[in-house]
Amino acid sequence: MKLRLFDTYAREVRQFEPLRADYVGLYACGPTVYDYAHIGNLRTYLFEDILRRVLEFNGYRVRHVVNITDVGHLVSDADAGEDKMLAGARRTGKSAWEIAEIYTQAFKEDLDALHILAPHVWCRATDHIPEQIDAIRCIEAHGFAYRTSDGVDAWKRRDPLNRSRARLLELGMAEDKIGELEADVKAEIEDAVKFSEDSPAADEYFKYVVKE
Numbered sequence: 001m002k003l004r005l006f007d008t009y010a011r012e013v014r015q016f017e018p019l020r021a022d023y024v025g026l027y028a029c030g031p032t033v034y035d036y037a038h039i040g041n042l043r044t045y046l047f048e049d050i051l052r053r054v055l056e057f058n059g060y061r062v063r064h065v066v067n068i069t070d071v072g073h074l075v076s077d078a079d080a081g082e083d084k085m086l087a088g089a090r091r092t093g094k095s096a097w098e099i100a101e102i103y104t105q106a107f108k109e110d111l112d113a114l115h116i117l118a119p120h121v122w123c124r125a126t127d128h129i130p131e132q133i134d135a136i137r138c139i140e141a142h143g144f145a146y147r148t149s150d151g152v153d154a155w156k157r158r159d160p161l162n163r164s165r166a167r168l169l170e171l172g173m174a175e176d177k178i179g180e181l182e183a184d185v186k187a188e189i190e191d192a193v194k195f196s197e198d199s200p201a202a203d204e205y206f207k208y209v210v211k212e
Contacts, residue, residue, distance in 0.1 A: 003058045011171075026052055028119070032069040033103035034087065037110055049116040066119040070100040071126050071146045100124075 002014040018024050028048045031037055048064075054060050084211050092099055111118065127130070139145045 002057060003006050003054070018060065022059065022061055022064050026055070026062055026064045028064070028066045030066040030068050030122075031103070033100050033107065035103060042110060045111060045116050046114065049114075052117060054187060063121070064117070064119040065121040065123060068100070068104055068122060070104070070124050071096070077190045098178050153182050 004013050005016050006012070007014045007041070028045070031041060052062055052064055085134070094102075136145065168181075169175075
């Protein structure tokens, strides 16, 4: 049976064509474990569970990976402010490691209560810091990011008429409106603040990130 899925970029239903004939790799962004998940969070994992079951029903071998973000998620969607894990540790009076374990276990219990299949692989962000650094260096080396004075890696595209902008034009959005959106994105990038070596919070942050 042919599997057809909605392509959010093309805005149409398309036949699913895996990179390998009978195998699908499914990566799902997991929770930031600084607090309990709410029903809106869990809706995401219900969708992913349905997708996995549909793939398996259609005869695909699925390798399902979910990460646990136990560091590096800043309180602002613009990547600004304090790390959520450190904020959660201060709120509870526990260490960042303790709250990560508490809320990871609570999240897994929530999935079990909803009969959501557990992934084949759980991976913690703090277990893969070197790989993340290498990935960022690779992106930067290929010209898709640049380093600012405060250590921020800001993402950029080589072609100003990138696919997203071209798609907005195809959908009929006016040039001036697109320009406003691009200006907003640029402002967010310029305002983004991350921990750097001279950050006042760097000592506390790296004591948490780097396992001794």
